[in-house]
Amino acid sequence: MTERATIIRDSVAVGAATAAYGISFGAVAIASGLSPFQAQALSGLMFTGASQFALIGVIGTGGGVLAAVAAAAFLGVRNSLYGFHMATILHVRGAQRLAAAQVTIDESTGMAMGHEDSPANARTAFWATGISVFVLWNAGTLLGSLGAGLLGDPARWGLDAAIPAAFLALLWPRLSNATARFTAVIAIILAIIATPLLPPGVPILVAGGCAVGLGIAFEHRRNRGPHSTQVNE
Amino acid sequence: MIWVAVLGGSISCFALKLLGYVIPERFLAHPNIMRVTALIPVAFLAALMPVQTLIGGDGQLVIDARLAGMLVALIALILRVPFLGVIVLASVTAALTRATGLMP
Numbered sequence: 001m002t003e004r005a006t007i008i009r010d011s012v013a014v015g016a017a018t019a020a021y022g023i024s025f026g027a028v029a030i031a032s033g034l035s036p037f038q039a040q041a042l043s044g045l046m047f048t049g050a051s052q053f054a055l056i057g058v059i060g061t062g063g064g065v066l067a068a069v070a071a072a073a074f075l076g077v078r079n080s081l082y083g084f085h086m087a088t089i090l091h092v093r094g095a096q097r098l099a100a101a102q103v104t105i106d107e108s109t110g111m112a113m114g115h116e117d118s119p120a121n122a123r124t125a126f127w128a129t130g131i132s133v134f135v136l137w138n139a140g141t142l143l144g145s146l147g148a149g150l151l152g153d154p155a156r157w158g159l160d161a162a163i164p165a166a167f168l169a170l171l172w173p174r175l176s177n178a179t180a181r182f183t184a185v186i187a188i189i190l191a192i193i194a195t196p197l198l199p200p201g202v203p204i205l206v207a208g209g210c211a212v213g214l215g216i217a218f219e220h221r222r223n224r225g226p227h228s229t230q231v232n233e
Numbered sequence: 234m235i236w237v238a239v240l241g242g243s244i245s246c247f248a249l250k251l252l253g254y255v256i257p258e259r260f261l262a263h264p265n266i267m268r269v270t271a272l273i274p275v276a277f278l279a280a281l282m283p284v285q286t287l288i289g290g291d292g293q294l295v296i297d298a299r300l301a302g303m304l305v306a307l308i309a310l311i312l313r314v315p316f317l318g319v320i321v322l323a324s325v326t327a328a329l330t331r332a333t334g335l336m337p
Binding site: 020034038041051059061069071076078083084086097100102157165166169170171174179183185186190192203208209212219 | 234235236237238239240241242243245246247249250251252253254256265267268269270271272273274275276277278279280281282283284285286287288292293294298299301302303306307310315316317319320322323324325326327328329330331332
């Protein structure tokens, strides 16, 4: 098997793994009150998992349009950084640049970063992963949303617990350092305090925004403190 | 209204992706910008979690079967269960907790 074929095979495997996750997205989108068309529009047009879950999460708890869009956008900010990085490897122009932007997500960027010893391999990994995730994520969403329609009341099947569980599973691999863990705990506490006081959807923005600020302050203190040698854990 | 959120959110997210390809290098490479963008997903995913777990239909705090599902999801993640497995275990736990009348 050539190196290129191996990269493509691995990329399709990543796509297959996200298909399973697309099924859960389709099912919980329906549980949150979206139609199958709306769920599919999110997977095709928004195409960035955490933002999609955030948007349906805010809508499902009665939040307004602005709060839902803002929550999705905040979670999509990291894709700007990915695009910034990939632009230096892909050298895309015109329509190709639009296509590259749309498939710039965690998986495609991560796979490309794993092959940066050779720019050609990095480009293969990026496009193969981006396209296979796009196709299989959308196929998974369709299966999940149509399947959910056959189930009836989503709460009877515990699908209302699937949404926060998805957030926890998305958060889990990101808790690798003390700053991330501190930020997560602050966000959880602030969200619980703010929820009875503010309109639906707003507590997420307030808690998330304040937690980022406090997390930066926490990291700043650690960098300047007596344990400064341990910050790069 | 849901369509407005779907399309508005999609346009915002695509604009953010495209931004990375057109932005001047010196702006995003700043260490403070890198720190903030790394923490944003952590903060927002963490804030979404309790809201989805503990808030009832009336907007007040409530303890129900979703919390049992989340505890099982946490254990599953510690045991390195893959993503879909975590979601399924959380759903099954919440469904069983309700069906047996342990929690609403």
